[in-house]
Amino acid sequence: MGAEKLINGFKRGFPPQWLERQSEPKIGKDEKGYFIYTISENTKVYFEEYYQFLEKIEQKCQLDLSSLEGKLSQTPPTRSESLAYYRARKIILDLLLKNIFSFYSDSSNLGVIMTPWCFGTVMLEKVEIYKDRIARGEANDPDVGDFPFYVLGYIDEIYKNTLLELFEFPEKAFSVRWQYTELLKRYSKVLSNVTASLQSILFLAKNQNQET
Incomplete structure (x- = not known):
């Protein structure tokens, strides 16, 4: 078992105590522990392995960030290329940490439980989206600098x-x-269709109640 929390103190959204009491049909248990079949991949993911993966990545990020901050403080302003590289890496690490904190502590959405490869893909796209926001001047990030x-x-x-x-x-x-x-888009489309159907049913029910 891991420490069940991140270095900064954030606790697991779905800790062992919750898993032992839950009655969620999506969650199963075998000799390796509690698991869930993920939405996007239909793959068995164990909660303990997922959280340990995030704990490991957070630790690596924190060490890397500490090193980067030292380099940034010691690099003279004249070395603009070096500063740009350090800041670029810091932006990536900060964004990754922010999402690790969010995914790790989320206690309301089982969709955050995913395989490491899927999490990596999510992060890849988040970095690309943030990069585009910086390019459009929509992200006020101090590490962009001059x-x-x-x-x-x-x-x-x-x-x-x-x-x-x-x-x-x-x-x-x-x-x-x-x-x-593609799988996530397909799942989102299904959810949208279900939501639209429910809204139609509620609208009809409301009208019928008003007529009676």
Whole structure:
């Protein structure tokens, strides 16, 4: 068993105590522990392994960030290329940590429980979205600094390898991202259809009640 919390104190959204008491039909248990079949992959994911994975990545991120902050403070302003690289990597790590905190502590959505590869794909897309926001001037990130062009250039150059390195994934991990994206889109479409149907039923029921 892990520490059941992150370095910053965030606790697991679905801890062992909750799993022992829950009656959620999506959750099963075998000799390895509690698991769930994920929405996007229909794959068995064990809660303990999932949380341990996030704990491990958070620890690596914190160590890397500590090193980066030291380099940023010691690098003179004249070395703009080096500063841009450090800031680009820091932006990626900060975004990753922010999402680790969110996924790890989420206690209301079982959809956050996923395989490491799926989590990596989610993070890949989140970095790309954030990168585009920076490019459009929509993200007020202090690490962009006075050289946004160089910082964006480095983000674009290093974000995939940075994530692969942190997650300890092979290069092919992100080559199957389309599978996750398509499955998630399909699931979202199903949910939208169900929601629309429910709204129609509620609307009809409301009208009938008013008529009577």
